[in-house]
Amino acid sequence: MTKVFDTELAELKERLLYMGGLVELMINLSIKSLVERNEDLGKDLYRQEDEVNRLQMEIDDRCIKLIALNQPAGSDLRFITSAMKINSELERMGDQAVNIIGAAKELLKFPQLKRLADIVLMANITKTMTKDCLDAFVRTDVGLAREVLLRDDKVDGLKDQIFRVLLTYMLAETRHIPVALELILISRHLERIGDHATNIAEDVIFLAEGRDVRHHGQENSAI
Amino acid sequence: MTKVFDTELAELKERLLYMGGLVELMINLSIKSLVERNEDLGKDLYRQEDEVNRLQMEIDDRCIKLIALNQPAGSDLRFITSAMKINSELERMGDQAVNIIGAAKELLKFPQLKRLADIVLMANITKTMTKDCLDAFVRTDVGLAREVLLRDDKVDGLKDQIFRVLLTYMLAETRHIPVALELILISRHLERIGDHATNIAEDVIFLAEGRDVRHHGQENSAI
Numbered sequence: 001m002t003k004v005f006d007t008e009l010a011e012l013k014e015r016l017l018y019m020g021g022l023v024e025l026m027i028n029l030s031i032k033s034l035v036e037r038n039e040d041l042g043k044d045l046y047r048q049e050d051e052v053n054r055l056q057m058e059i060d061d062r063c064i065k066l067i068a069l070n071q072p073a074g075s076d077l078r079f080i081t082s083a084m085k086i087n088s089e090l091e092r093m094g095d096q097a098v099n100i101i102g103a104a105k106e107l108l109k110f111p112q113l114k115r116l117a118d119i120v121l122m123a124n125i126t127k128t129m130t131k132d133c134l135d136a137f138v139r140t141d142v143g144l145a146r147e148v149l150l151r152d153d154k155v156d157g158l159k160d161q162i163f164r165v166l167l168t169y170m171l172a173e174t175r176h177i178p179v180a181l182e183l184i185l186i187s188r189h190l191e192r193i194g195d196h197a198t199n200i201a202e203d204v205i206f207l208a209e210g211r212d213v214r215h216h217g218q219e220n221s222a223i
Numbered sequence: 224m225t226k227v228f229d230t231e232l233a234e235l236k237e238r239l240l241y242m243g244g245l246v247e248l249m250i251n252l253s254i255k256s257l258v259e260r261n262e263d264l265g266k267d268l269y270r271q272e273d274e275v276n277r278l279q280m281e282i283d284d285r286c287i288k289l290i291a292l293n294q295p296a297g298s299d300l301r302f303i304t305s306a307m308k309i310n311s312e313l314e315r316m317g318d319q320a321v322n323i324i325g326a327a328k329e330l331l332k333f334p335q336l337k338r339l340a341d342i343v344l345m346a347n348i349t350k351t352m353t354k355d356c357l358d359a360f361v362r363t364d365v366g367l368a369r370e371v372l373l374r375d376d377k378v379d380g381l382k383d384q385i386f387r388v389l390l391t392y393m394l395a396e397t398r399h400i401p402v403a404l405e406l407i408l409i410s411r412h413l414e415r416i417g418d419h420a421t422n423i424a425e426d427v428i429f430l431a432e433g434r435d436v437r438h439h440g441q442e443n444s445a446i
Contacts, residue, residue, distance in 0.1 A: 053438035056437070056438070057435050057437060057438065060435070061435070064300060064301065064304060067290060067300060068296040068297070068300050073291040074291070077287060077291050078287065081287060081290075085307075085311070088308070088311070167400070167404065170397075170404075174394055177394055177400070181390065181407070184404070185411070188408070212280050212284070214276070214279070214280060215276040215277070
């Protein structure tokens with residue numbers, strides 16, 4: 001491949017990382033808005049969402065042009081198709097941050113529950129997963145990618161636990177229903193962020209090893 | 224392009240359609256299980272999920288090989304990258320059917336609510352969206368794809384309405400809480416099926432017109 005092609009691949013990586021950084025910011029802002037009951041953070045978040053949406057289209061366009069003009073094969077082609085997938089995952093993670101800040105705004109209508117169940121713990125784990133799956137991508141670090149996969153089980157466990165705790169609140173006190181309901185929905189948005197980070201981690205492993213580790217245990221799977 | 228390449232593209236389309244048909248079946252089964260309170264349908268659904276997961280990996284693999292060996296450009300390349308995206312959307316729609324049947328199983332622990340709010344209406348619309356986005360893909364029917372986009376607004380409206388109705392049930396009668404909660408989660412799974420159908424419809428428009436209609440109103444958008 002030509003030097004121009006290499007530069008363009010490096011640029012593609014840069015743009016994806018820039019987009020990933022924005023999505024991390026969006027997730028942080030949405031959680032901050034929930035914990036601090038601060039409505040003003042929404043403006044920044046919506047501006048970032050616009051930028052992420054624009055980047056998604058730009059990156060897809062770059063990928064298609066890179067394939068069309070350079071006809072890559074092997075690991076270069078895998079890199080570009082993985083970039084298209086990661087692009088789509090990142091945009092959806094940003095959507096979840098928008099959902100969380102929307103729910104956080106709803107919650108301002110009600111007095112705060114004493115404890116946010118384990119929502120903050122769950123949020124912290126998904127934030128770390130987001131950061132780590134991107135780091136794993138930059139450094140093609142399969143070990144880190146596998147850690148992200150493991151942490152997804154923890155997130156799913158927390159989701160179930162949060163559901164049980166909040167259901168108990170609702171059954172105990174009718175006035176807790178609207179708040180507990182929004183918190184359950186927030187935990188589902190966080191779960192989805194974890195799922196997207198997991199998908200990115202799987203892409204990183206595919207990129208590094210040329211093996212498809214999705215759907216563990218099925219016949220096409222190499223694990 | 225060679226005749227072999229054309230045959231392989233036609234095969235790729237066939238496989239995607241076969242996968243789409245399976246996902247439609249999964250959605251139908253999950254709704255049937257909810258409406259008829261029939262737990263036995265789960266076995267079929269889990270078998271189909273395995274098949275869909277296997278197909279997802281097979282189709283991705285076909286796409287990458289098609290690009291690597293034939294170095295397509297223009298509309299052929301767009302078709303293959305769209306196929307990779309549709310592949311991923313379909314697999315996620317199947318995941319939602321699995322989530323719905325899980326929630327339907329939970330509901331068996333409780334007496335049935337008199338009305339499932341507008342869940343069945345919402346399910347019927349998302350089923351039609353699923354069918355239509357695939358038909359639009361087969362026939363490259365931009366008009367039908369645009370209808371799918373419009374129907375997504377209806378689905379979002381129903382989701383909000385169902386939420387309000389079920390919240391009222393919960394506030395009125397504590398014993399309704401667990402059932403209403405599961406139904407709210409089911410409505411969110413249906414919403415996501417609608418979102419995935421919308422994404423596929425957008426891919427069809429991109430494929431037909433070479434224009435990116437995601438994120439309407441943003442600068443890269445052609446609408």
